[in-house]
Amino acid sequence: MDTLLIHILNSLLYASVLFLIAGGLSLIYGVMRIVNMAHGNLYAFGAYTSAWAVGRVLGNAPSASPALYALLPVGAVAAAGLGALLEPTLLRPLYKRAEEYQLLITFGLLLILEDLMRLIWGPYPLSVSALYEGLGSLSIGESIYPTYNLVVIVVGGAAAAGLWAFVYRTQFGVVLRATSQNMRMASALGVNVNRVYVEAFTLGCFMAGLGGAIVVPQQGAVLGMGPDALILAFVVVVIGGLGSLEGALIGALMVGVVREFGITFFPEIELAVLYLMAAIVLLIRPAGLLGRA
């Protein structure tokens, strides 16, 4: 029973981070119809920035003070800032062009960001495991479980709830959904589409950065984490439906569960099963479980 509970917690942990990444990817696609291949790198950028900021303050101090946890969201802000910079400069000139070019430019961006992080933070992983260990662990039955993992789950859940409230309960959310449904009509009704695009892209990047920031105490920041996360986020949004936030949530939960149990019971084909899941969903429901065609 305890083992099952731990498996479920691990699934949720995994799903929380995935939702943050895939939710941002889906939001950006939903509003702007762009598949951002550099999205995983914004997640990695968030992780690196947080690790760097905490590391600078932590120095060589042996234990983590609570204030340091407040420093983690720096990564999310940095990723959002980067997003706000990239959209008007690189993506905006391409909206009128074929979508192949949009994919390609974000692929180019992926390559650039990957090396930019190597340039800034060097080839070695950054870790802030002090924050992970600082919270100690809980005992669940006869097993122990790291408390920090629960924090990640809570943050992931809060992010999902916050995003839902933001999109469905605010004025900005209305504008966002209107632009997503019909960009021309929204524009004709006086919506500043350019501004909505920047904001949506920034919000998406913020979520990816937040995902990186909360994952970094547990996993550290390494090169290559971005493209890996991107592919899993693709799986999530394909299952849930490109452009649908609810879909991203369901997709993230499904991928989280399959991955956790896959690692335990069928480690050799765990990744293959995930990609096959995506392929099968795409074949049966091309727009994803909750997507609109």
Place this chain on the structure above:
Amino acid sequence: MNPFPVPPRRVTIIALLALLALLLAPFAVPPYQTVLLSYGLVFAIAALGFNLLLGYTGLLSFGHSAYFGVGAYAVAFIVKYLGIESMEVFILGGVLASAVVAALFGFLCVRYTRIFFGILTLALSQVLWSLTYKFFWYTGGSDGLRVPTPHLVAGAVRMARGAAEDKLGFLSHRYYYYVLVLFVLCVAVMWVIVHSPFGKALQAIRDNETRAEFVGVQVWRYRWVAFLISGAFTGLAGALWVPLNGLTTPDIMHWTFSGEIVFFTVLGGFQTFFGPVIGAIVFNYLKTFAVGYTVYWQMFLGVVLVVLVLVLPSGIVGTANRLALRLRRAPAT
């Protein structure tokens, strides 16, 4: 209808000059450069296949590394389990295996277009990647599988054993010509394909799917066959690539390699027949130069790609064509 439509005279002259240069290359440049050129020609074959989908059918695949990888791994398995070291068997095995996989994947993928097609091809290629990565007792995992230098033309051309000839000498001379012959064959075959009624139908599908359907083109079937041919060409490139590299690793199955295939096709210009060929060769030089020059080669390539998309979307050949046209139209003063 002429089965081999003759290209415009200007293109014929340039192509013949290029072929002459390629034939003389091993005598003019050091062996290392010839090997590098072999890599370029191999990638050019993959690009030719890829462009049948992107340029002529209008489908952007982000999973072509799968067919390249299947070609390469088929060769490695032939060596590992059958102990055969004949290049012709390699090619047969590689092309067959990649055609089978492409037929299967294509059957699933061609029902979709645009972004869904791209993501589906990517997901399926990643399935293969993760399998080659995880089933290390068959595939060697991330270490990959070694492939020895094969003998060519049914054993008539071999690498001399012992100190008489080194591997570089063999690869830069005989193997180079072997690749060159296949490359020229591939160009010719692809030229015939894209100018055949079948090729015209593909272009009709690309330009307007609905109209093509009304004219009586079975869109689904044509896309599927194009996918299959495209995969087989890419698989041939994979099979030719392995002896050059001497090793096949899961990296060539990874989706980032698919990204490179897209990259060099766009670099050359996917709206032209020869664009992808030029793009592949230039990209290979660019990448080799960048990797040797700086650890930040990805950034260099990324910047090239971004500039390309923003400033020169028609690629090298497309831009050259436009410049040539402008020069000819310019009033003679």
